[in-house]
Amino acid sequence: MAEKLVLDDDRFFDPDPTVRTIARELYAAVKDLPLVSPHGHVDPQLFAENQPFPDPAELIIIPDHYIFRMLYSQGIPLESLGVPTIDGTPVETDHRKIWQIFGEHFHLFAGTPTGVWLAHELSIVFGVKVKLTGGTAPEIYDHIQRQLQTPAFRPRALFDRFNIALLTTTDAAEATLEAHQAIRASGWHGNVIPCFRPDGVVNLAHPDWRENIAALGKVSRTNIGSYRAYIQALEERRTFFKSMGAVSTDHGVSTPYTHRLPAKEVETIFQRGLKGRASPADAEAFTAHMLMELARMSVEDGLVMQIHPGSFRSHNQAIYERFGANRGGDIPTATEYTRNLHELLNAYGNDPRFRLVLFTLDESTFSRELAPLAGHYPALRLGAPWWFHDSIEGMTRFRERVTGRAGIYNTAGFTDDTQAFPSVPARHDLARRIDANFLAGKVARHVIDPSDAREMIKALSYDLAIQTYRLSASE
């Protein structure tokens, strides 16, 4: 007989009765607050079209590199999971078979956040009553499939049911934001906004940089023959993004090194880029310069700047060549902030118009560099534990390492950062539970008192995201 899938009401809370009782109360006060999602990767087209999700594998497995990288690590070929290839290699098209593999290996996720999110998704979003295993996989597939065909499981209906106050997408500088335009034109009330992420036109080492520049020129109706024109095009796009509701930009970089170049040098490097002759050193210098320049733009237009540094992208060349980028082969590297951000923070870190949200894949920097920086520079806020660190332990470590020196009010609230839309409520629920539990531990140890904790859990669950990203509370 299949084991029941039951989510305990007290899940993720400390087993100590004192802590658990306090955590339960703190969590209860925020569990129904609207979800604010200031950074993520959900496809806005979902809400523009509002079509039914095709099937469970397409919804849950195929787009989620958290899931298929773990399966791959245990020897399951990505082809057998239906992950689309870019080199024409055929992949499994029977989505029931894909789901079956997933069910048979679901035990691999025990103790991982993916396991926790999926349990929430299956139980609460889809009403599944049994644990996913090889044995139950077929019936669960059928159960979810039936629901996906009902109106209540269309994207917009889920958006409402999930109580999402704001959902931010991530969009290239050259994006036309057609899906966002369509959402607006549709008259639907859902608050879905873009975020300006110009990596593809900033990183000279990007294989498509020249094509991206061409596309940027086209959408901005600019002839990008010079660095000056390039800057103008970027500024034009930021204005456009703002007009479409954007409140932030985002920058994925190898290192957060910042250094402004002399005008002549930057033009020379830019011209080498246009000719396809930029060196790796050019790319590094140009990115360091552009972080300065993008910060300058943020000071002027008020868009909140986010930096996500330290990922060695597409580490596994064979996977990259067959499946493309973002297929689970990105690996963190040690990241330095104190020296790298020195120039940027000196130029803009004291400016009340500037807001910088820093993320990291290197937890050793939490207490060593990030909390000290955020506990000093007024422009700085620390983003939620990112990607490889969004586990129960990772979120706990973040608070334990950051709070002592930066407090909670120099942190940016939670960002779910998901591509997998149905996991949004699971991720926020987990974060709220972990933060409630963290604060409950502090109350039980008499570090803070209950009234402090009640303020703090609201800040962590809602207010800090609103304030950091300069949203209004009605959003």
Place this chain on the structure above:
Amino acid sequence: MAEKLVLDDDRFFDPDPTVRTIARELYAAVKDLPLVSPHGHVDPQLFAENQPFPDPAELIIIPDHYIFRMLYSQGIPLESLGVPTIDGTPVETDHRKIWQIFGEHFHLFAGTPTGVWLAHELSIVFGVKVKLTGGTAPEIYDHIQRQLQTPAFRPRALFDRFNIALLTTTDAAEATLEAHQAIRASGWHGNVIPCFRPDGVVNLAHPDWRENIAALGKVSRTNIGSYRAYIQALEERRTFFKSMGAVSTDHGVSTPYTHRLPAKEVETIFQRGLKGRASPADAEAFTAHMLMELARMSVEDGLVMQIHPGSFRSHNQAIYERFGANRGGDIPTATEYTRNLHELLNAYGNDPRFRLVLFTLDESTFSRELAPLAGHYPALRLGAPWWFHDSIEGMTRFRERVTGRAGIYNTAGFTDDTQAFPSVPARHDLARRIDANFLAGKVARHVIDPSDAREMIKALSYDLAIQTYRLSASE
């Protein structure tokens, strides 16, 4: 109605009843032991003059960069907090207004050690009965102000009330130690001793290095025209400091790199320094050499050598230019010990006459480098979690990461490292509670037994500081 300020007797102990009961007993055995403070930054002039502290803002806020950096990080200008400028910019002089801002933002410190120390200070030192908020700030100001005018709150009276067995100050090589001389001449029994910190005459990159050398020459009645004369002057000062009770030296360096230079090379670099032409590379090489030379002196004169490495000083140039050094803009950097200390430890690390106390701002080195080094070299002891890491979590992490390989007997006991004199007892009390709780967790898990724990809590609270700094127990 204002919320009460109550310090729970069991504060900071684990909520688990087994652990808490044991922690309470261990703490009770040491809570009244005298406070030994072998490293800190209290101004000895306080005890020489023994004048009343002027007012609560002057006492608590204005000299404490832990406090004003957090307020600054949330957009409050340092000028409005009365932090004195060096560029002539006027600052707030109404100390009630400063205190009011502090009260209104006291929630920022929730969950931080500063919050915990201040609660202790307000409640236990000053008898404040209500939580500090914007609403209660005026009455608390008045309450403290009244007390500061009474004899019981003069520095010497507090020194006695705090049960301080020894208080070490930090003094430049060229200091005349007049305050220390005045204390001795006064006949007062308080044990206040200097510590020899020659950074200003060691670091060739220090903006005032030449002025400092001149001052050193003057106090040592030496013409410092050569490296040899410089070394003689340093040795003369160390002898003087010892005669004034000093038992230790201290060295703040960017990195703990150690490397002895050939005599000719060091003279050449020194001469470039005298001419104001030393390069950054010269400064680095000279510091590495001087760490070797200062260790050699410690072997000979028995002064315990302390190294505090890894701070990027005055990271925020605008703050530095307006307010000077030590204004909250120092940020840690990753620090390497294994290779950097190789030469010094090979030269002196096996010598029973040598004692080196290492501190760090890089917690990733606790288990990777520091515990293995201290668990091998007889000369080495690990200093208490420093500065950004003196939080409840930071002190716990230190024990958790160090004890497994170095035990507790290769650690140096607690150092409060404070500039804020009235926070001394709060800091020791917190450290004793955290250590008691750490040991209680070990007892409850049957890793150590109760009799081990009773020995260990005494060592951590008192004996190790006495032994490490070669004090006698009567001090």
Place this chain on the structure above:
Amino acid sequence: MAEKLVLDDDRFFDPDPTVRTIARELYAAVKDLPLVSPHGHVDPQLFAENQPFPDPAELIIIPDHYIFRMLYSQGIPLESLGVPTIDGTPVETDHRKIWQIFGEHFHLFAGTPTGVWLAHELSIVFGVKVKLTGGTAPEIYDHIQRQLQTPAFRPRALFDRFNIALLTTTDAAEATLEAHQAIRASGWHGNVIPCFRPDGVVNLAHPDWRENIAALGKVSRTNIGSYRAYIQALEERRTFFKSMGAVSTDHGVSTPYTHRLPAKEVETIFQRGLKGRASPADAEAFTAHMLMELARMSVEDGLVMQIHPGSFRSHNQAIYERFGANRGGDIPTATEYTRNLHELLNAYGNDPRFRLVLFTLDESTFSRELAPLAGHYPALRLGAPWWFHDSIEGMTRFRERVTGRAGIYNTAGFTDDTQAFPSVPARHDLARRIDANFLAGKVARHVIDPSDAREMIKALSYDLAIQTYRLSASE
């Protein structure tokens, strides 16, 4: 009166009653499983000869650098502990005196894994009833000494009593494995296998490299005048080791840098090595190349490849000169994996024939690099917390930092890595308790359910070691 030595049945479990109850049940299910020891340093000669251990000091103190490094760190000369010298300096030969020093300083090990292992060894292996102190040292010495003279305490009898399914030794490439041959020839049933560790013939900077190459040539009956002959000799030895039961190789390197050199260049470097003229840069390049080549061999012959990087060997030159290598003077350094292993993982990391087990002395890499790598590459498994990190806290941190992203099934199970044979059961027991407690915490927090936990504790205690090292369960 002497204090009793009592091992609590619930030792090392969380004091919270919910967690403890679950931990107890999980531990009970695995505590009697056979011990699989896929990596360690026990001398196989013990089992070939099966002679009585000479005395307690010779058994417990003299061969264990965990023990004598701690005593040395507190000023006790290694000579007084009978550690043999290589420079002819006489050492203490009265083993009762050595044991007495140990007893008088046993408190130094409170809270360390060595303390925990020794308590287990004394109590469970030797039936000692009182705590070791200076006062009890003589009687405990006599008690152990009496037992060592009985047949039940001979190596093979202990091997059986310890329920060891497999014990792997570590052997140089040029080793003749005579002890292993003798064990096989003796008809004894104990499963003791070698592991191929060619560091001495791979590291050109090794002082004995040329002698080692000569020895390798001799045992492989090859004239190693060229790189090609060298590779052939290595391949021949691997075949020999496999014939003697080996399932793995091991590689101790400063850094895990991997990079294949062009054929000409590697030959040139090799020839410089043969002439004794290899530079440090040559040695580094050659090791990086050889890691690629050794991985290639593992792909072909199926031997599991282990890498143990990041130790600065023989940091204390004075100790090295008097006592030789492996005398407690090895110190970890920061280690980089993401970039260093890029080439190796790209070449072989997707190959189902390849298995790489990575260890680390740098805990900051657990969540930053190692879990992300192991959670992606199918060839990769993470080895147990190694050496300086095999403490209660270190093992807990390993699970807390790795499980969130790599799960448990990308870890390699426990390896005791011991030189001290009688500590084998203590080390496995500690690991099983810590893993049971880790899983119990997850069950109590409703992250995993009890049936998940029962599977997982078996995997961690037994199955993963069997699977990782490609053993059969009957071994």
